[in-house]
Amino acid sequence: MRFVLDGAVIDLPEVDPTATVLDHLRYRMGRTGTKEGCAEGDCGACTVLVGELASEGVRWRAVNSCIQFLPMLHGKALMTVESLGNQPDAAAEVHPRNGEDSREARHSPLAPLQAMMAANGSSQCGFCTPGFVMSLHGRAIGARGCELPVADVIAGNLCRCTGYGPILAAGEAVDRIVRDDTALAALLAGIAAEGASGEWRGRKWFAPRSKDELAALLARHPDARMVAGATDVGLWVTKGLKTLDTVIFLGDVADLAAIEETGEAITLGAGARYADVHAPFARLHPDLGELVRRIGGLQVRNAGTVGGNIANGSPIGDGPPALIALGAELTLRGMAGRRTLPLEEYFLDYGKQDRRPGEFVESIRIPRPGPGTVIHIAKLSRRFDSDISAVCGAFALTVEDGTITRARVAFGGMAATPRRAGACEAALTGKPFGEAAIEAAAQALGHDFAPLSDVRGSSAYRLEAAANLLRRLWLREQGQAISVLDLEGLDG
Ligand SMILES: Cc1cc2nc3c(=O)[nH]c(=O)nc-3n(C[C@H](O)[C@H](O)[C@H](O)COP(=O)(O)OP(=O)(O)OC[C@H]3O[C@@H](n4cnc5c(N)ncnc54)[C@H](O)[C@@H]3O)c2cc1C
Numbered sequence: 001m002r003f004v005l006d007g008a009v010i011d012l013p014e015v016d017p018t019a020t021v022l023d024h025l026r027y028r029m030g031r032t033g034t035k036e037g038c039a040e041g042d043c044g045a046c047t048v049l050v051g052e053l054a055s056e057g058v059r060w061r062a063v064n065s066c067i068q069f070l071p072m073l074h075g076k077a078l079m080t081v082e083s084l085g086n087q088p089d090a091a092a093e094v095h096p097r098n099g100e101d102s103r104e105a106r107h108s109p110l111a112p113l114q115a116m117m118a119a120n121g122s123s124q125c126g127f128c129t130p131g132f133v134m135s136l137h138g139r140a141i142g143a144r145g146c147e148l149p150v151a152d153v154i155a156g157n158l159c160r161c162t163g164y165g166p167i168l169a170a171g172e173a174v175d176r177i178v179r180d181d182t183a184l185a186a187l188l189a190g191i192a193a194e195g196a197s198g199e200w201r202g203r204k205w206f207a208p209r210s211k212d213e214l215a216a217l218l219a220r221h222p223d224a225r226m227v228a229g230a231t232d233v234g235l236w237v238t239k240g241l242k243t244l245d246t247v248i249f250l251g252d253v254a255d256l257a258a259i260e261e262t263g264e265a266i267t268l269g270a271g272a273r274y275a276d277v278h279a280p281f282a283r284l285h286p287d288l289g290e291l292v293r294r295i296g297g298l299q300v301r302n303a304g305t306v307g308g309n310i311a312n313g314s315p316i317g318d319g320p321p322a323l324i325a326l327g328a329e330l331t332l333r334g335m336a337g338r339r340t341l342p343l344e345e346y347f348l349d350y351g352k353q354d355r356r357p358g359e360f361v362e363s364i365r366i367p368r369p370g371p372g373t374v375i376h377i378a379k380l381s382r383r384f385d386s387d388i389s390a391v392c393g394a395f396a397l398t399v400e401d402g403t404i405t406r407a408r409v410a411f412g413g414m415a416a417t418p419r420r421a422g423a424c425e426a427a428l429t430g431k432p433f434g435e436a437a438i439e440a441a442a443q444a445l446g447h448d449f450a451p452l453s454d455v456r457g458s459s460a461y462r463l464e465a466a467a468n469l470l471r472r473l474w475l476r477e478q479g480q481a482i483s484v485l486d487l488e489g490l491d492g
């Protein structure tokens, strides 16, 4: 496999399919600027930028190198904190925010974001600093998610000592850094043309480039482990110490990542990353966009895919409840062809999904809600940013002439799988849209679910929280409850 680092092609004839990019940088290349804080995608100390060839040139995105496997870099460019002094942009035009004078940025031997972190006192022990610098540098060079506020861009980076004020100030101080990636794009075009594969100590890996190639590979290796963004599988290796024998990487299967928006529906390939569906989802409904904004940090959304979220089958995955409530359909493709099923039917039991050997999740179709549909999607987690749900509730109620004619209600965190709430739906359907129906349906949730108690919430808390999410839908309709979206911009 080959990738580009600071303008040089790195050629690795043999790679362990599940060696992490972080370990390779630190232990094989001596690039110890990139830190290991948690090894599970939570702290952002290991943030690097990965550049891919796209129609507009090179498209960069920040990812957590601790849960990215080395073969996933094939045909891509890598930028680490050490790169900043060596990249063309170190000497490039820097546009400080609001035209403020930025002497530190212009006269320092440090790259602009490093200089601003120093000038603002944004670093104490310094362990988190390279990660913040890379996240903020990504924003300044126009990487994926650069349109987000600085606070969102660093929501996946943790600092234990400095506090976030000075770090936010450093990020705000550099508005834009202009890079010229023309030469890099040409280099990438030369090395990214073909799919890669390899073998290391009897363990095989493949990186196909089309769905047809993927289908043929799965027919030959039905037990292979597919890896899309590795934001779930990465942890099986770094924390679960699991060995994967045959791995098929999906990141280069371009036709698996397509997103099509029509007046009737959004259809997305299973390989579409959360960062890429954020805007289309927000257009479908603002609550769905907000849900995406709260999936992991930007580094996780820049790698994690909607298909991986579904295929993983976690009872606390955030995508499934919302997509089930919206009436999404899943298409699977395998040796016997394609089959399409309502998303809720895919989840059979804890850890058990309706996926046959040799099949892969190909696409998800989400119909646009019809007129008169009341939608409410809400995630409750112990920490607002970058945390897994305790309860995630999604409601789509069709209201015609004041009567609820159709109700789809789904929850995560309430059962062994993401699930519809049949008793709650029955209590709503055919009833006048009003407080009485909402209250009866909230009570009915006790017949639908007997949730577990765990570190994220007790059984009683989950049941009450789920009922309150439904009550909140009603209050919101009455203009008596504000959503998180409405809180944006309010002090305190
Ligand atoms: C720090 C952190 C925070 C997170 N926060 C959230 C959160 O807030 N909400 C949330 O829901 N999740 C969260 N996650 C979990 C994870 O990011 C998501 O589940 C993500 O969508 C997984 O996608 P992936 O592409 O990374 O999957 P991978 O890890 O690559 O794969 C996951 C599983 O899906 C299978 N798979 C992948 N693609 C396909 C396919 N096309 N067909 C068949 N099987 C396939 C794999 O074989 C594997 O079993 C978080 C993870 C981390 C590390």
Ligand code: FES
Pocket: 035, 036, 037, 038, 039, 040, 041, 042, 043, 044, 045, 046, 047, 064, 065, 066, 067
């Ligand atoms: S080391 Fe913490 S996110 Fe990678």
Ligand code: FES
Pocket: 122, 123, 124, 125, 126, 127, 128, 129, 158, 159, 160, 161, 162
């Ligand atoms: S400066 Fe010490 S963790 Fe951030």
